[in-house]
Amino acid sequence: MAQVHAALQALLDSNAQWARDVDAAEPDFFQQSAKGQSPQILWIGCADSRVPESVITGARPGDIFVHRNIANQVHLDDKSVLSVLQYAVDFVGVQHVVVVGHNECGGAAACLGAAQSSPSICPAVTVPSLPAESPLNTWLDPLTRLAQSLHLSTTPHVEALPVLVEENVKRQVENLAKIRDAWTKGVWIHGWVYDIASGTLRDLGISQGPQSK
Numbered sequence: 001m002a003q004v005h006a007a008l009q010a011l012l013d014s015n016a017q018w019a020r021d022v023d024a025a026e027p028d029f030f031q032q033s034a035k036g037q038s039p040q041i042l043w044i045g046c047a048d049s050r051v052p053e054s055v056i057t058g059a060r061p062g063d064i065f066v067h068r069n070i071a072n073q074v075h076l077d078d079k080s081v082l083s084v085l086q087y088a089v090d091f092v093g094v095q096h097v098v099v100v101g102h103n104e105c106g107g108a109a110a111c112l113g114a115a116q117s118s119p120s121i122c123p124a125v126t127v128p129s130l131p132a133e134s135p136l137n138t139w140l141d142p143l144t145r146l147a148q149s150l151h152l153s154t155t156p157h158v159e160a161l162p163v164l165v166e167e168n169v170k171r172q173v174e175n176l177a178k179i180r181d182a183w184t185k186g187v188w189i190h191g192w193v194y195d196i197a198s199g200t201l202r203d204l205g206i207s208q209g210p211q212s213k
Helices: 006-025 029-033 053-057 079-092 106-117 135-149 157-178
Strands: 041-046 064-069 096-102 188-195 200-203
Touching: 006 029, 041 079, 053 064, 064 079, 096 157, 106 135, 106 157, 135 157, 157 188
Parallel strands: 041 064, 041 096, 096 188
Antiparallel strands: 188 200
16 A cells, blocks of 8 residues: 555544544534534635635534635636535525635735736736636636726735735625525625634625625
């Protein structure tokens, strides 16, 4: 048998210890978890390794249904996020969808960099080292266009990035609202931003209820 890489073995060992600790504290936890799930929240977040939703919210397995991608995007033609939405609402029973961005987002930073370096070229190629039609450039293109529309080319990067992160969350909440009728059953939509440096979440105050059309 091939030797397991040390980093992977560390995860396996930590998992085994975690399972033992949980079983000792709550002997029926895993048996109950195996019976099904009924989370109230769908978290649409960034794939960034520094923003693990269950860890930063102190949540338990079963509390949060999750979809994560580069720069917490909700593309209206993305069957992955659309299928997650429909499954979460129709079969899991979530009542709240939360789009969560974060500061120091690599995807947003790349889009901002492209917008600032090529403010008059629309659309700018987000990652010039890759073909324009590459999956990453195609994925980030809407966010780069958003960055260009904000006219931040003369704003220092350190000041402009938080603006783009917030506007990105607002845009994704708007996208969800546009397709509300395709998946909603009285579900609320929210927008939050996570601050990596402090470990805290901030509600942007842009929540939309079922009646907000």
